[in-house]
Amino acid sequence: MKMSDVRIDGTPESGWSIVALHGGPGLDHSYFWPYLEPLTKRNRVVSYQQGTIQGIQSPSIDSIVQELKQVVEVAAQNSKVCILGHSFGGALALEYVNRMKKKPALILSNWICDMDWLTIYQKNNPMASARASSMRAAQNGIDDPVERFRIRMLSYLDDYFTPNRRDEGRKILEKIRYAPEIGGPIEADYCPHMNLEPVLHEIDWPILSIAAENDRVVFPEYHLALAKKHKNLRHQLVKGAHFPFVEDSAGFCLAVEDYLNAIKMEGYL
């Protein structure tokens, strides 16, 4: 593994290394920074762009889980490992646990585990059709897949961020190095069949499930319903929208620290 492809911040004074998994698939880890910096004071934080380490030839859920396995091995040096999966990154974290039979501490933020999130989005968001139409109009005549991906993200800017964070949000979305060559195949081949609820049944240690009160992409009612079914999910509603660490970095990082302080390290990866 090329270490240059992995961003490592902080040292694990707390005993924890946090592996931050971005959403998508097809986005990158740039959007975590500088918002996760408060975590680097006591923890090591490891982040990377899924599918780019060593250049995956055939992107698939299998290949990005294998890639995550390598990253976790690096993160596990001299520390315990906590996986922080944001949005689709939450699904990747659960796939890792399921396939590798490992026990990392788990924090799932604004996460998904099946496609019910999209049904709820379509039901609850009166702007869903308008956003999709606007996106298709903006993509019309554009063939470059990266540009089409960028347009798709920006078309949902108002759902991703609360009104006073939208300017900042636009800059964040503009900065992402979109990877449709990674995200496209995984979105088409894996996401329609994604069903990770059985994995939640099998996990017998506490998971911090973070939902944001104004998330208009993965609505908090989705997370609440899951928390009612799976008693090991510690449901926490935080401020902000789909990227809560952007909207309230201090509050988000505090929730992460509280969880890590509350669980005992023994038994974890």
Place this chain on the structure above:
Amino acid sequence: MKKKTYIKALALVLGIGGFIQLALAQSSNARFMEELNLLVSRNYAEAERTSDLAETIERLAPVLGQTGEQLIYVPYRDRNGQIKLKAVVVPRNHPGMDIMRMVGDSPIP
């Protein structure tokens, strides 16, 4: 009396006509649903190998439009392997929606 009988007869004819129309529409929808189910209940990998999936759905969509409530976009791969989308109207809560709803125009989670 004659007028009343005439009205009753007319109501009966209209009623039967309406019933036949409804039955035809339901039969047509049922046929469509059956065909659509066949298409979408296969696994996605198989569906994407069906190069004429989008054309088939497009041909059938107007029939479903009689009761259709929702426009969604169906992903498929064209002959060059590119992922593309086709618009199709489907009723809500259709069992095939699990496969069909998604990608291409939704927000990226």
